[in-house]
Amino acid sequence: MKLRIINPNTTHGMTQTIGEAAQRVAAPGTHIVATQPDAGPVSIESHFDEAISAVGVAEEIIKGERDATDAYVIACFGDPGLLAARELTRAPVVGIAEAAFHMATLISTRFSIVTTLGRTGIIAEHLLEQYGFSQHCRRVRAAEIPVLDLEENSDAALERIIAECQRARDEDNIGAIVLGCGGMADLTETISREVGLPVLEGVTAGVKLAEALVGLGLGTSKVGDLAFPRPKRFTGQFEHLSDWQPKR
Amino acid sequence: MKLRIINPNTTHGMTQTIGEAAQRVAAPGTHIVATQPDAGPVSIESHFDEAISAVGVAEEIIKGERDATDAYVIACFGDPGLLAARELTRAPVVGIAEAAFHMATLISTRFSIVTTLGRTGIIAEHLLEQYGFSQHCRRVRAAEIPVLDLEENSDAALERIIAECQRARDEDNIGAIVLGCGGMADLTETISREVGLPVLEGVTAGVKLAEALVGLGLGTSKVGDLAFPRPKRFTGQFEHLSDWQPKR
Amino acid sequence: MKLRIINPNTTHGMTQTIGEAAQRVAAPGTHIVATQPDAGPVSIESHFDEAISAVGVAEEIIKGERDATDAYVIACFGDPGLLAARELTRAPVVGIAEAAFHMATLISTRFSIVTTLGRTGIIAEHLLEQYGFSQHCRRVRAAEIPVLDLEENSDAALERIIAECQRARDEDNIGAIVLGCGGMADLTETISREVGLPVLEGVTAGVKLAEALVGLGLGTSKVGDLAFPRPKRFTGQFEHLSDWQPKR
Amino acid sequence: MKLRIINPNTTHGMTQTIGEAAQRVAAPGTHIVATQPDAGPVSIESHFDEAISAVGVAEEIIKGERDATDAYVIACFGDPGLLAARELTRAPVVGIAEAAFHMATLISTRFSIVTTLGRTGIIAEHLLEQYGFSQHCRRVRAAEIPVLDLEENSDAALERIIAECQRARDEDNIGAIVLGCGGMADLTETISREVGLPVLEGVTAGVKLAEALVGLGLGTSKVGDLAFPRPKRFTGQFEHLSDWQPKR
Amino acid sequence: MKLRIINPNTTHGMTQTIGEAAQRVAAPGTHIVATQPDAGPVSIESHFDEAISAVGVAEEIIKGERDATDAYVIACFGDPGLLAARELTRAPVVGIAEAAFHMATLISTRFSIVTTLGRTGIIAEHLLEQYGFSQHCRRVRAAEIPVLDLEENSDAALERIIAECQRARDEDNIGAIVLGCGGMADLTETISREVGLPVLEGVTAGVKLAEALVGLGLGTSKVGDLAFPRPKRFTGQFEHLSDWQPKR
Amino acid sequence: MKLRIINPNTTHGMTQTIGEAAQRVAAPGTHIVATQPDAGPVSIESHFDEAISAVGVAEEIIKGERDATDAYVIACFGDPGLLAARELTRAPVVGIAEAAFHMATLISTRFSIVTTLGRTGIIAEHLLEQYGFSQHCRRVRAAEIPVLDLEENSDAALERIIAECQRARDEDNIGAIVLGCGGMADLTETISREVGLPVLEGVTAGVKLAEALVGLGLGTSKVGDLAFPRPKRFTGQFEHLSDWQPKR
Structure with a gap:
């Protein structure tokens, strides 16, 4: 195919x-x-x-x-x-947002999202509502990094994302984390290892x-x-x- | 202004x-x-x-x-x-969709929508969900007329819209009707007179x-x-x- | 009129x-x-x-x-x-509650309410539910001032309201604030200037x-x-x- | 007590x-x-x-x-x-509305309401929303009888209520019926016998x-x-x- | 009976x-x-x-x-x-979960739950959703005690439950607390006295x-x-x- | 694997x-x-x-x-x-219920369910609520056939299921149909051909x-x-x- x-x-x-x-x-x-x-x-x-x-x-x-x-x-x-x-x-x-949400609900009962900029959080909220996953998502979080930093400034970006994911793990009462950006498609394994939770993203x-x-x-x-x-x-x-x- | x-x-x-x-x-x-x-x-x-x-x-x-x-x-x-x-x-x-919804809830407790084509009904449904008006709207109805018929074939279109509005009045347990197309902006008075209910649209x-x-x-x-x-x-x-x- | x-x-x-x-x-x-x-x-x-x-x-x-x-x-x-x-x-x-809610959703995607006494917060919550705005309101807050203090003790009251509005701005991830009392009808401009967010109330x-x-x-x-x-x-x-x- | x-x-x-x-x-x-x-x-x-x-x-x-x-x-x-x-x-x-709703959910998974006048149906809808029972109630129905007919014209009223309850039983996919008026407090047994479903009301x-x-x-x-x-x-x-x- | x-x-x-x-x-x-x-x-x-x-x-x-x-x-x-x-x-x-929820809504507008282990919180959440009480429950809390500690280690358990109930009272903006375990059936009076709020449980x-x-x-x-x-x-x-x- | x-x-x-x-x-x-x-x-x-x-x-x-x-x-x-x-x-x-629901929402905006016995419809309703798909499902329908008829009386059962699916297509304003029984796993192609809509089931x-x-x-x-x-x-x-x- x-x-x-x-x-x-x-x-x-x-x-x-x-x-x-x-x-x-x-x-x-x-x-x-x-x-x-x-x-x-x-x-x-x-x-x-x-x-x-x-x-x-x-x-x-x-x-x-x-x-x-x-x-x-x-x-x-x-x-x-x-x-x-x-x-x-x-x-x-x-x-990829819906893909990640669907998969997250199959391996956990509640998840949080970690996205790039806080201002895009509302987009995720609207999608959660439309798709029916609002009650499954505990919290939409942002690492507050511009999208292109994932390309151009990737080490610093990764560090901030990991830190936010750790806060999600510690505060949100969740079983999994969804990464909220297509540019994070290569980061799930690293982050999952650091955070100790299943980490999903939507490209894969x-x-x-x-x-x-x-x-x-x-x-x-x-x-x-x-x-x-x-x-x-x-x-x-x-x-x-x-x-x-x-x-x- | x-x-x-x-x-x-x-x-x-x-x-x-x-x-x-x-x-x-x-x-x-x-x-x-x-x-x-x-x-x-x-x-x-x-x-x-x-x-x-x-x-x-x-x-x-x-x-x-x-x-x-x-x-x-x-x-x-x-x-x-x-x-x-x-x-x-x-x-x-x-x-204009949100405008009509807001105004409709100020003069009635429940309304129905009469739009053009059935296939656009889902757009209205998604907006009702996002805006918070799902419970206020009893039903999304379609007169099944292409939008440009409102311009080019206006008498026949009007007739179908009125007929659908009458069904809404008789079957939906509502206080008002929202017309679901910008091209219907000049029809509220005529339809309201025919149907005997407040009829709103969003342009005005x-x-x-x-x-x-x-x-x-x-x-x-x-x-x-x-x-x-x-x-x-x-x-x-x-x-x-x-x-x-x-x-x- | x-x-x-x-x-x-x-x-x-x-x-x-x-x-x-x-x-x-x-x-x-x-x-x-x-x-x-x-x-x-x-x-x-x-x-x-x-x-x-x-x-x-x-x-x-x-x-x-x-x-x-x-x-x-x-x-x-x-x-x-x-x-x-x-x-x-x-x-x-x-x-005026519905009026403020409607207007708030037209200029922001999420708002908080700052009202007088905490015990009246439930009234706002019930209205948000009935009107359909629950998901648009992040939080109902109270400055914990009796209503008549707005008349009789207005400087102290204003100070407390501003302080609560600032907390709303800093903690709630919102675009606007709704003041939850008719007696606050003359305060929007002052508060908006202090807080740096659009501030609405329902009388106007x-x-x-x-x-x-x-x-x-x-x-x-x-x-x-x-x-x-x-x-x-x-x-x-x-x-x-x-x-x-x-x-x- | x-x-x-x-x-x-x-x-x-x-x-x-x-x-x-x-x-x-x-x-x-x-x-x-x-x-x-x-x-x-x-x-x-x-x-x-x-x-x-x-x-x-x-x-x-x-x-x-x-x-x-x-x-x-x-x-x-x-x-x-x-x-x-x-x-x-x-x-x-x-x-008595909340009482009947609570009890109805303890003996059935879904119920319908049969009330007096259609215009009061919205009151029941608002209560269902506020109390959290909207999804448990399939339909709010009205027998279209004025409340005092329950006193002054009770045989005709009873007949209409029974007829509406039978429609509820046949069309609504329910396990129980809630009577929506304090004046129907003495009718549950008769109606339940006629309709073959548990019939509740709120006074008792x-x-x-x-x-x-x-x-x-x-x-x-x-x-x-x-x-x-x-x-x-x-x-x-x-x-x-x-x-x-x-x-x- | x-x-x-x-x-x-x-x-x-x-x-x-x-x-x-x-x-x-x-x-x-x-x-x-x-x-x-x-x-x-x-x-x-x-x-x-x-x-x-x-x-x-x-x-x-x-x-x-x-x-x-x-x-x-x-x-x-x-x-x-x-x-x-x-x-x-x-x-x-x-x-007993539904029993406690029903009763809690009759004496307060909002309540919190204090249960044993955090991992069982999701069970309460699912029940709240199915029964229609999600909006009435502010928060599901856990004292993080195994169920059998209620039998075998009851003093320490009671202390932890009371501490969690006090946090609920101070942080959750509630009128009542629901104890989330059948094994807590004998604790309501003691806890209510300590916490100063109505405390319910489901056995009774x-x-x-x-x-x-x-x-x-x-x-x-x-x-x-x-x-x-x-x-x-x-x-x-x-x-x-x-x-x-x-x-x- | x-x-x-x-x-x-x-x-x-x-x-x-x-x-x-x-x-x-x-x-x-x-x-x-x-x-x-x-x-x-x-x-x-x-x-x-x-x-x-x-x-x-x-x-x-x-x-x-x-x-x-x-x-x-x-x-x-x-x-x-x-x-x-x-x-x-x-x-x-x-x-398989969740599997079918997830897949149905990826190829249509609204679907209906056709299950075996009406009495099991409530199970589907509860799952739709818990999973978040209630608004995506227009209607839960039953062909009113016992499950084992799918094995023992398969021609008659198929006929009834097809008839119910046709009613769903004609009345429900949907894009897809979910078959509500594991025993229907081999029927999707036949039914889809007869009904002219995508038909899904959960085993596959x-x-x-x-x-x-x-x-x-x-x-x-x-x-x-x-x-x-x-x-x-x-x-x-x-x-x-x-x-x-x-x-x-």
């Missing part, structure tokens, strides 16, 4: 980190294609960054559909453009969930609100979307 | 309908500027249409900031890009809420998760956003 | 404070009538005080109906008698929401559970209510 | 019905005092009726305190004035819960928000309440 | 403690039969202990049915096997609720999901259950 | 059906061991059946631990003994989720409430459990 993992920001180093993390857990028959949009923010740290990045996510799905893709993973913890992406394909699409979880769905012959339902969008005209810089036709 | 009402789709006729409805309820000192994005879908009937339209909404906020705007209304029932828009300005930003409600916030000296909080986005580089077709500076 | 703002307690000084705060934000065409019941508690600090005050609120609505009132605001943070008041009139009726918010509803031609739904009460006999000191007839 | 059961309306016949129903289930040592306010509505069918009746409920508690009362039951399905009543005494106070349930609390040595907590109200001045027709002193 | 109170663990001393506590509050006509399973864990401190103990609970119900039992109480704070037990009898069955509460249900003529609904189990074959060590016939 | 799939009932034919369904979707390296308890009910159709079956589930985990098992699936739609099972092992344990979903967890190196958290049970004495027929030692 061909799995397209989409880094919604445009920082190539992060796409690589994500791609490598995905590769590490991929099943033998899974071919990982790690991509990023042609246009968009270099990191996603606000509702605004997210809104812009959702366009790139959709474009990457459209490219993926021309490339016989079997499943998609959206590799930003806000799951930007997730439902839009699902409309564009029969293949399964998994967001998303890959395995996507494989699981494909293995079950399941794809996005085309009945109801995730059906292909009705064809229509788009104007201006989005005019090319008018011609888009779903792969039936 | 200058109020910018943004029709997130690119159908000029709908922008006009919305602008006129806004004008009808505007206070004497309110100057209505009805706009639409330069680029995007001609109607919004899916998560995908919404995701694309959010870019145009953000661009219209940015334009508005250069134009000394005092308040914004986002005139599509999915409130696309609402939180992103709030990040970009100190002025208040009101979505949004204008009055925006005026109310300005009258209170309140604008979007710049503390916490609605603070201005951190400046950063955008690439490709979004590169111009790298230069964006908030109006302090 | 004639807006009757009802202070549910019988302390004239507080009625004046409330009336002046209302006047300050009223639109040019809004005529504010600030009233208080003929009978009832001098302050409202318990469920019991609230229950008694609801009678006076209802009486003030009945008086207002004879006085061609266009809208009502109930100016106590527990919204005493709100649904009863709505039954008695076609005009809109807005409670209620006036603007009432104006907004009137501007939209919306009044309390007379279909369903807010219809005029069925005429019936009242005995004893409430006998005069037997003769009451709604203004059709 | 002396148990004061308060019919919040002023219809003597209904007070008798309630008193007799209470007597039928009272334990040997329980002395039932069935009372009604000196003033108030002859039936309770609206938020307004409820608000007025709450004063009478409070007055009856105050009388009861002078009469060495060990426990109170408030015998109207809206539980009017319940929290206010609790503030006024160390004795337990039980509302309230008596047994009050006895249970007294048997456990438990009374209303005087720590926190149910502590005695702070002493204060009341004006006008409520002036006599200024002198009120709790029985310590 | 004959009330069978089932200690789900197999420690005889605890059965005695429970039986004596039950006896102390039982009404004159109530005959208490305190039992324990023939087989199972000596204490219940995990999901696993609970699962095993549920078999013993069911066996005790079956024995009780042969013994003309009028009501049952399951005396472990996790309410193990409660719904299974209800299926096996027409008599009412009350769990369960007895009084069971008496109340019997007094109302109410038993477990045999319509719907609590009907007698369909007769079927059981294999192996459970083969004897194949022959089981409900007492009609 | 060695995956032990436990049919909690003792009907060998159903264990085979389940094992074959598991085998069909298993990854190349997955060795499926399909087992059933030595003792217990031949089908699970009540809370009572479930309680008894949980013992067998636990025993099967204990056997699995001696057999170097890498992951477990509990193949009954009530997820009997799930949390107990998790306590007994470091390996991941997945219930559970296998893929278990593989996913193992692929991620994740197992049940041994920190907090899923830690190994404290060692203790069991009496009677459960005495052998006293000797149990976790595989560290």
Whole structure:
């Protein structure tokens, strides 16, 4: 199967980190294609960054559909453009926030999230509400590091994340920790060792969930609100979307 | 005060309908500027249409900031890009779905929604959950008419909407009906007369809420998760956003 | 329009404070009538005080109906008698707790409440639940000052409220603060300046929401559970209510 | 023990019905005092009726305190004035709506309510939310009979209630039915026999819960928000309440 | 009436403690039969202990049915096997966790739980969710004492429980405390005196609720999901259950 | 990896059906061991059946631990003994109800459940609440067929299930259907073809989720409430459990 993992920001180093993390857990028959949009923010740290990045996510799905893709993973913890992406394909699409939440509830009864900046915590809260996991998550915590520090200043970033995870372990009455950023995809083992709790993140979880769905012959339902969008005209810089036709 | 009402789709006729409805309820000192994005879908009937339209909404906020705007209304029932828009300005930003919900709870204890297509009902459901109004809304109903039929086929559309509103009145145990589309902004009076219930919609409600916030000296909080986005580089077709500076 | 703002307690000084705060934000065409019941508690600090005050609120609505009132605001943070008041009139009726909550969610994603006495916190909690705002409110805090201290001991009271607001800002991860008492209607600007966050209260918010509803031609739904009460006999000191007839 | 059961309306016949129903289930040592306010509505069918009746409920508690009362039951399905009543005494106070809900969840996993008028359904919905029983109640139904028809037109009323209970049994997937009016206190056996389901109501349930609390040595907590109200001045027709002193 | 109170663990001393506590509050006509399973864990401190103990609970119900039992109480704070037990009898069955929760909400608006080991807190959380009391419980606390220390090391245990209850009183903004273990049935008075708050536990509460249900003529609904189990074959060590016939 | 799939009932034919369904979707390296308890009910159709079956589930985990098992699936739609099972092992344990719910939310926004007997619907409702999926599930439906009819009367059973699924598709506004019984594990393809919607069930979903967890190196958290049970004495027929030692 061909799995397209989409880094919604445009920082190539992060796409690589994500791609490598995905590769590490991929099943033998899974071919990982790690991509990023042609246009968009270099990191996603606000509702605004997210809104812009959702366009790139959709474009990457459209490219993926021309490339016989079997499943998609959206590799930003806000799951930007997730439902839009699902409309564009029969293949399964998994967001890394939801992936991490699902997996966390299978190995623990309560978890906490450790994310980058405090201001993005609300995005996680809204997702927890929409997905139904609010009562499973004890607390959304932030290490207060900008996303790109994970690339450019990784030792200091790691230290802060570990410190926050230790506080979560000691104060939150939890069984597991979810790391709240696609850029933390390579850190779970190190942190889990330091903290003594299972530590999850969504890139790897998303890959395995996507494989699981494909293995079950399941794809996005085309009945109801995730059906292909009705064809229509788009104007201006989005005019090319008018011609888009779903792969039936 | 200058109020910018943004029709997130690119159908000029709908922008006009919305602008006129806004004008009808505007206070004497309110100057209505009805706009639409330069680029995007001609109607919004899916998560995908919404995701694309959010870019145009953000661009219209940015334009508005250069134009000394005092308040914004986002005139599509999915409130696309609402939180992103709030990040970009100190002025208040009101979505028409939330506006209608708030007002409906002030005049009734339970309401139903009548929207265009059934597939967009889930968008309303998610908003009700996020805003906290799920228990106030008895049912999300659809007249099953495409959005542009409101422009191009308005008599037939009106008939179907009225019929659905009558079913809501007879079956749902409600005190009011919320119309679930910006394109229905001119229909409340007619429908209310036919159905015998208060009928609300969000364009007019949004204008009055925006005026109310300005009258209170309140604008979007710049503390916490609605603070201005951190400046950063955008690439490709979004590169111009790298230069964006908030109006302090 | 004639807006009757009802202070549910019988302390004239507080009625004046409330009336002046209302006047300050009223639109040019809004005529504010600030009233208080003929009978009832001098302050409202318990469920019991609230229950008694609801009678006076209802009486003030009945008086207002004879006085061609266009809208009502109930100016106590527990919204005493709100649904009863709505039954008695076609005009809109807005409670100041709900008014503040609605407005707070339009400018922030999460807020805290700072009220007078801790024992009234439960009233706010119940309202948050009923209105649907529980998840938007991080915490209900109390400055532990009796209500009348706002009148009689205002400097010390202000100091304690500011201190509690600062704790809310520092500990609660919020974008705005709601002041939980009608008697705090004149304090928002001072506190907001001290604390550096938007600070809302319901008297002014209620006036603007009432104006907004009137501007939209919306009044309390007379279909369903807010219809005029069925005429019936009242005995004893409430006998005069037997003769009451709604203004059709 | 002396148990004061308060019919919040002023219809003597209904007070008798309630008193007799209470007597039928009272334990040997329980002395039932069935009372009604000196003033108030002859039936309770609206938020307004409820608000007025709450004063009478409070007055009856105050009388009861002078009469060495060990426990109170408030015998109207809206539980009017319940929290206010609790503030006024160390004795337990039980509302009949809550009593019926508690008992219903002990013998079934899901129940429906059959009340008098549809317009009072919202009162039951709000109570279910506040008490935490929303998910246990499948549906709030109304037989659409005025409360006093239970006294004056009892055969026709009974027929309609039975018919509605049968619909509940056949359509709602429930294990029990809660009758939603104090005036139905004598109907459970007849209806249960006709419908073939356990049928509960709150007058009898309230008596047994009050006895249970007294048997456990438990009374209303005087720590926190149910502590005695702070002493204060009341004006006008409520002036006599200024002198009120709790029985310590 | 004959009330069978089932200690789900197999420690005889605890059965005695429970039986004596039950006896102390039982009404004159109530005959208490305190039992324990023939087989199972000596204490219940995990999901696993609970699962095993549920078999013993069911066996005790079956024995009780042969013994003309009028009501049952399951005396472990996790309410193990409660719904299974209800299926096996027409008599009412009350769990001590639910009993304590119900009673706590009748005398306070918010309570906290103090249980034995932190690891059992999740069981209480799940019950609060299922029963609908999550919003009424501020916090689930643990004194971190093994259950059998209540028997074998009772002074030290009591000290720790009191200390935790004092923290609850000082930090949780509550009106009452629920003790979260059947083995604490004899401690409420001592702790209440030390802490100055009403302190409840479920053994005594369960007895009084069971008496109340019997007094109302109410038993477990045999319509719907609590009907007698369909007769079927059981294999192996459970083969004897194949022959089981409900007492009609 | 060695995956032990436990049919909690003792009907060998159903264990085979389940094992074959598991085998069909298993990854190349997955060795499926399909087992059933030595003792217990031949089908699970009540809370009572479930309680008894949980013992067998636990025993099967204990056997699995001696057999170097890498992951477990509990193949009954009530997820009997799930949390107990998790306590007994470091390996991941997945219930088929949760598995189906998780997968359903990844391919649709709303789903319905079609189960066997109406009386087991409440079990699904309780699980939806505990897991957080209540808002995702539109309706729990029953085909009203006894579980063993799936084995012994499979054509008639299939017909009824298909009919109920068609009603779900036509009435429930959903994107997918979850089959609510382990015995339906071989029916998804047939039904999906007939009904035109994605149809999921939990045996296959559970296998893929278990593989996913193992692929991620994740197992049940041994920190907090899923830690190994404290060692203790069991009496009677459960005495052998006293000797149990976790595989560290």
